[in-house]
Amino acid sequence: MEGILFPRGVPEGLEGLDAYRARGGYQTVERLAEMSPEEVVAKVEASGLRGRGGAGFPTGRKLALTLECPETPHYVVMNGGEDEPGSKKDRVLMENVPHLILDGIILAAYAVQAEKAYLYINHGYEAATRAVETAVEEARQAGYCGADIAGSGFSLEIVMVAAPSNYVAGEDTAALEVIEGKDPLPRQKPPFPVTEGLFGKPSLVNNVETLANIAPIVNKGPESYRSFGTAESPGTMVFSLGDEMERPGVYELPLGTPLRHLVEECGGGLKSGKAIKAILPGGPSSGFLLPEGLDLPLDHDSLREAGSSIGCGVVKVLTEDDSVLDEVVRIADFFAQESCGQCPACRMETNMLAALLKKVQAGEGNDALVEQFGKLIAFNKGKGFCSLINMPGPPIESAVRLFPEEFRGA
Amino acid sequence: MNRFCLVCQNVDCKSRGSEEIMKDLQERVAAKGLTDVEVRSYMCFGACQEGPNMVLYPDRFWYAGVKSEDLDDIVEHMAGGPAVDRLDKIDPSLKELIYQLLDTGVF
Numbered sequence: 001m002e003g004i005l006f007p008r009g010v011p012e013g014l015e016g017l018d019a020y021r022a023r024g025g026y027q028t029v030e031r032l033a034e035m036s037p038e039e040v041v042a043k044v045e046a047s048g049l050r051g052r053g054g055a056g057f058p059t060g061r062k063l064a065l066t067l068e069c070p071e072t073p074h075y076v077v078m079n080g081g082e083d084e085p086g087s088k089k090d091r092v093l094m095e096n097v098p099h100l101i102l103d104g105i106i107l108a109a110y111a112v113q114a115e116k117a118y119l120y121i122n123h124g125y126e127a128a129t130r131a132v133e134t135a136v137e138e139a140r141q142a143g144y145c146g147a148d149i150a151g152s153g154f155s156l157e158i159v160m161v162a163a164p165s166n167y168v169a170g171e172d173t174a175a176l177e178v179i180e181g182k183d184p185l186p187r188q189k190p191p192f193p194v195t196e197g198l199f200g201k202p203s204l205v206n207n208v209e210t211l212a213n214i215a216p217i218v219n220k221g222p223e224s225y226r227s228f229g230t231a232e233s234p235g236t237m238v239f240s241l242g243d244e245m246e247r248p249g250v251y252e253l254p255l256g257t258p259l260r261h262l263v264e265e266c267g268g269g270l271k272s273g274k275a276i277k278a279i280l281p282g283g284p285s286s287g288f289l290l291p292e293g294l295d296l297p298l299d300h301d302s303l304r305e306a307g308s309s310i311g312c313g314v315v316k317v318l319t320e321d322d323s324v325l326d327e328v329v330r331i332a333d334f335f336a337q338e339s340c341g342q343c344p345a346c347r348m349e350t351n352m353l354a355a356l357l358k359k360v361q362a363g364e365g366n367d368a369l370v371e372q373f374g375k376l377i378a379f380n381k382g383k384g385f386c387s388l389i390n391m392p393g394p395p396i397e398s399a400v401r402l403f404p405e406e407f408r409g410a
Numbered sequence: 411m412n413r414f415c416l417v418c419q420n421v422d423c424k425s426r427g428s429e430e431i432m433k434d435l436q437e438r439v440a441a442k443g444l445t446d447v448e449v450r451s452y453m454c455f456g457a458c459q460e461g462p463n464m465v466l467y468p469d470r471f472w473y474a475g476v477k478s479e480d481l482d483d484i485v486e487h488m489a490g491g492p493a494v495d496r497l498d499k500i501d502p503s504l505k506e507l508i509y510q511l512l513d514t515g516v517f
Contacts, residue, residue: 341421348456351420355453355516369514379507380456 003252004216004228004236005209010251011096014131017138020099028218029106029144032152035218040111041067044214046222048234053079053172053207054283054312055387056300059214062204065194066112069202074114077179077198077205078105080121080128081163081170084283085334086314089238090208092250094121094128097212098135104214106145109156112204116157120175123162133160167338171386172205173197174340185340186386207312209238229255233299239313241267253298260294263317274319278402282311284331285391287398288324307398325406328399329357335392345383349376353392360407370400370407412446414517415439415488416465419451422458427478431462434478438485447488452517455508457500467512472505473497 003009007023020026028035045060066074078101082090093101109117119136121129136158140146147155161179168174169184176198178184197203213235217225226234233255239262241248246268253262259281263269270276279289281298287308289296296302303310318327336350356372359365377393384390400407417423417432436449447466455463460474466488473484474497483494 344422344454344456344458347420347422347458348454351453352456352511352516356511356514359514359516364515366514369516372511372514372516375507375510379503 005212006252011092015097024219026103026144030150032150037111037113040107040218043218043222047217047225049213052209059210063111066202066204069195074112075198075203076109076114076117078119078211079175079205080208082122083167083170084312086242087312088240089250091125091128093208093212095131098131101212102135102139104211107214107218110154118159118161118179120161120163122165124165168340185342188385230299232301237313239315241315244317246271255299256297259296259298272319277320278318278324280316282309283314286311287394288402324399324403328396329361331395332357332392343384345380346389349380352376365407414467415447415449416452418455418463420454423461426461428462431476435481438481442485444488470509472500474499
């Protein structure tokens with residue numbers, strides 16, 4: 001299937017500068033003076049691109065908000081922390097199409113008039129870091145970044161920063177803290193980074209995949225971009241499939257493609273050949289779907305209506321032999337462990353949920369205990385600096401709703 | 411033994427001295443001969459900024475911001491004396507949430 005990021009929808013190895021230029025790459029950057037920053041913003045707004053890091057915020061809106069901040073300087077941050085369990089799309093994008101990402105970063109920086117772009121990459125991603133470093137050097141030699149890009153008068157310095165590999169380090173404001181030389185702790189929002197971000201200045205913080213979409217939108221136009229995906233969720237998305245599938249890996253598909261296509265055609269179904277019991281379509285913070293959810297279109301709104309979310313496209317499939325309860329215990333443990341601990345409500349909630357679930361797992365479940373999940377989740381909703389506090393809710397509550405028999409006492 | 415005094419031992423309460431307070435309280439409870447109260451650690455009550463926190467259960471009394479000079483009054487309360495109202499300063503909805511969790515047996 002044709003893709004926007006990967007020409008054939010699947011990674012085919014490192015795409016060098018010449019190959020990327022041959023498919024139209026850097027064409028706007030080469031004539032940067034011919035397009036105003038406002039025009040770049042307008043194209044991204046018209047494309048309808050939504051952030052691919054999990055929240056799905058309109059990217060064009062973010063660009064516009066950053067550009068219109070009078071305070072200077074402005075900054076761009078590429079968030080390549082990628083700590084979501086099972087997610088490998090950002091690593092694969094950086095390893096395979098670093099110039100596509102860089103083209104997008106340069107255009108985004110021009111759009112918000114940033115003088116510096118920080119590339120924040122998970123420190124465990126050695127090959128990805130090398131690929132991006134090489135691409136930056138090649139782009140610099142070609143005059144695509146550095147001083148006075150293509151005679152436009154616009155200059156951009158690019159700085160690489162290693163990201164710690166704990167979960168909250170991938171949260172956008174925690175990334176800003178790390179770049180400032182501090183511990184990876186999320187900040188209270190508002191203010192949002194678009195007005196007060198890196199070093200207190202207006203900053204555009206975007207996920208790797210989001211930035212990878214900018215160049216195709218600007219170079220080929222928003223109409224061409226919108227020929228992929230749905231009206232509300234235009235474009236494609238890169239989905240990650242795990243080792244339970246016959247063909248694990250990453251697949252770029254137009255948004256709105258049925259989940260069944262991803263699981264059966266791309267992934268080749270379950271390796272074990274067993275029947276599907278449940279699907280977690282958007283990573284550990286999404287709600288479970290029953291097998292009939294395979295016919296849902298993969299887009300933000302359809303999955304939300306089905307009580308789940310698309311997250312950053314990590315799809316996990318559970319077989320008839322798997323215990324949903326065990327999976328939920330793993331998820332609760334993960335969030336308890338990864339909670340940075342600076343917000344009391346999050347610390348209490350994530351620890352309590354894990355403890356309650358372990359009681360159920362030990363065969364001590366009862367209706368009164370199961371009722372506490374919803375109460376705890378509702379009580380703590382939104383009471384943290386970042387959204388981690390809201391993350392255990394959807395998988396736990398959907399599991400209790402869809403598989404009540406697993407939560408009864410022994 | 412059927413009553414518990416649960417003392418939070420999470421990072422924040424610990425940094426406010428909850429380890430020493432728990433040890434101190436255990437000694438005072440033993441010295442007073444209160445054999446029906448077990449003083450033990452708890453993972454978190456979600457009121458870190460008010461710590462160190464302890465909850466007497468099933469009595470449902472929450473002592474917040476406990477200092478060693480409060481311990482005599484707390485032991486008296488456990489032994490049937492007056493409630494230590496000056497330490498009862500936690501939001502009622504949080505108290506109710508935690509008491510209900512304790513009712514389900516999460517220790």
